[in-house]
Amino acid sequence: MMSAYDFPLLIKKLLLTPLTRGSDKEIVYRDGSRYGYPTLRDRIGRLGSALTGLGVRPGDTVAMMDWDSHRYLECYFAVPMLGAVLQTVNVRLSNEQIVYCINHAEASILICNLDFLSAYEAIRSELKVERVIWISETGPLPAGLPGLGEYEQVISRGDPRHAFADFDENTPATRFYTTGTTGLPKGVSFSHRQLVLHALSTLAVIRLSGDDDVYMPMTPMFHVHAWGFPYTATLAGCKQVYPGRYVPEILLGLVRDEKVTITHCVPTILQMLLTSPAINGVDLRGLRMIIGGSAMPRALCEAALERGIDVFTGYGMSETCPLLAVSPVPSRLHGTDEEVVTRMKAGQALPLVELRVVDFDLADVPHDGVTPGEVIARAPWLTQSYYKNPEATETLWEGGYLHTQDIGVMNDQGYLQITDRLKDVIKTGGEWVSSLEIESIISQLPGVAEVAVIGLSDVKWGERPAAIVVKRFGAKLEAADVREQVMRHVTLGAISKFAVPEHVYFTEELPKTSVGKLNKRDLRRTFASPAPV
């Protein structure tokens, strides 16, 4: 029994399938490079060998700042295959945030595209990492640039046949930082096992064909490792296309020229593509496109369908690797009224995902398509902790389920639809009431200039809604008017009676965040225990 091979779920094993199947598909970088899977394996070997030569050891962190590229894909494999952690740095963050993330992750080497040289120079004195491998797409490096040299030179010194050892599949493979509206960025990690299982389950439901599909990301590779698709596409042995920095005309040109069949993006990118003049030269019929990040508006969905795009939703978050659910349309709904609505839903759970919509006691709400609850999940690929942040971890995993902070409803076929963020709902009288909905109702009163609705804690009801109202100049408006307005909608059956504000406060101005959103956190602090009006 000594010789039996106990197969660990390591990222390097994802390469087995295209190599064993002799995939002749290419990895394409914009107009800059194209090569096959054997070359990908060689370059991963060279990179792993070179990094080892530079002293990278298991447990070390290598940070990456690049646009979507074949080099990023090489790092997706080579760094974790050494037992090291690949930190995918969000290049859109502020300089301060970038410094925080790289220092917090304790990166020992940075691989950085020259496009970010000025940002680097601005933060260099604060960065703890001193060693940089530069990526240059425009010839030799600037004279006198400190660092370990240019990426291609560095890997050219490596051994393409570098042997990557087996190790524990629970070893961290990737790390990146999520930024909320409040607090410091939080580090999210995924292990080899988690990434392999996410890729396999995604493959089972999204169904990439190594023969027929061509994959290109339109969600950046620094963002939740492009939703894990570079791993999934490699496991499928697909042709893969990496578009560099996102420019709508270039993205559309690559879809056309490289015959891309599957991609994914946020609604904003889809909107940019649909309004680009370049779209008229591109046949998008049959292109599968998974939309995530935020809800897909109906008009956008319909505009994409008109172009022949097979557009549907994927649901998840940074902490969930990310996919929990997708909403492909079952054949029985094709051509029906339900088709568009289904494509816009968060979708059905992926294989092995336990997706629940629950009340305050973590009991399932009815799957009737109307009863809201909090969305919680278990799956083999959910982050187990925020890096060096046990308090936030405990909140994330309260009760042994990952809390998405989303409010949703589920129908009897298990299709989840997200209706609110948890922070925007009020838990009262055993029900969830949407603060956005109450705000919308109150804002229809002629005397209301602005309104915010928040939940204030209440011994008997859990929370009770409070309306904070800014009157229009000179308007006559009483608390009773506000309550009556909501009560009218209760009578119409449009909203629960628990939605009628317990408290109504008038104020001169509502606090806003730096990007102009209502700062409800401030409001809750201010109105937590004032004297009732």
Added chain:
Amino acid sequence: MMSAYDFPLLIKKLLLTPLTRGSDKEIVYRDGSRYGYPTLRDRIGRLGSALTGLGVRPGDTVAMMDWDSHRYLECYFAVPMLGAVLQTVNVRLSNEQIVYCINHAEASILICNLDFLSAYEAIRSELKVERVIWISETGPLPAGLPGLGEYEQVISRGDPRHAFADFDENTPATRFYTTGTTGLPKGVSFSHRQLVLHALSTLAVIRLSGDDDVYMPMTPMFHVHAWGFPYTATLAGCKQVYPGRYVPEILLGLVRDEKVTITHCVPTILQMLLTSPAINGVDLRGLRMIIGGSAMPRALCEAALERGIDVFTGYGMSETCPLLAVSPVPSRLHGTDEEVVTRMKAGQALPLVELRVVDFDLADVPHDGVTPGEVIARAPWLTQSYYKNPEATETLWEGGYLHTQDIGVMNDQGYLQITDRLKDVIKTGGEWVSSLEIESIISQLPGVAEVAVIGLSDVKWGERPAAIVVKRFGAKLEAADVREQVMRHVTLGAISKFAVPEHVYFTEELPKTSVGKLNKRDLRRTFASPAPV
């Protein structure tokens, strides 16, 4: 970090997907029973609860003797979900073998269909297991029948909400016995993790749709757990049909009435279906059928294609869970000459399977479609040991790869084609030579009544072929004639020069096994070191 849920790959998790998705599909047993996934979950709970009440504990073994049924499916889940091992007994074995297997596995309870009552009575005194749950499809049990009662009565006393605890995913879940031509049956086990990963990878490549597919096995559930498909179909949330004892007319009737879309069988069953008069009333167009167990003859493949069956090969063995490869036809081959040939191949490796064709030093042979080598594999679902048999385990896993004992060739797209069994080839001069091919050449000599070719070990060449010849009565035949006959085919380029027998022995009779096959094991013993002729 205490609360984070570390998701184990347990068989019970396969039920999450159909239940979370609210599958409304049915589990159908012949004309006897049909119910939905919630009822399946309830009955699994009842069975688990009842078995617990009967004293079944983690690590215990429950043996099963039934035809393909919904009850078998319930046992596939409930028994492993208790941490116990489900032993799937091959009801076609001899009574002696059945006794050996059940005793060797140390089963503590037997679940047995009354159809096997006479076999049970014949072996009862030798069986160590004393407690039997009977399955009766024909009313009350015979008066005075000892045992724990009838299956339906037993589970009716169980709690449908029985809670199944989490435990180590490496816990054994199933066990069955393989019978070779020689030696005692060997016990093969699979863990929860292995079965879950096999199901997920199978789903990714075979692609069962919970909405559109209807699954029915035509390989028995006692045989490598029906190739794992009941687990895969459950994970997909498909409608599932279990046909009881295999009767061609009933199988065809179920395909028609229940609209089966995917099944699997050995070539013999396909042959039985195609020659059944009942086939003319059944539209088989679009039925996906995976063929395994032995090579699919071309004529059979073509006959199935003529009926519109989407027939293709699956490759594996009992020790491999079983699937290692499948041969779906890529779209570019549809309608080409290569299509039929591709469907007959063992196929391309499943996701996460490392499938290699190697020479004597475990080095890969060229993937040129012609160079033969031994097929070896690694995957996350290969049995780690034969039960209580470390010597056979070590042989199976020599060098850290599972040895299939098959000889094959691989082409540049990674399609494997099996050409021989290892026991039928001779390793000589760095090449594999097929003994069956040399036998076929020698048997064309008019003086030859019978011939066997075996490999005898040789210090210089590894092995050298020896021909053991039975002359026709009165024929004049010398060793030189035999060598010349093979040499003629060498000159034609039909076979390697290493195929020319080093030794030629004449004998009166060739030893045979009980089923009339050449007993090469005996021949090797007899001729291992005789005086050369």
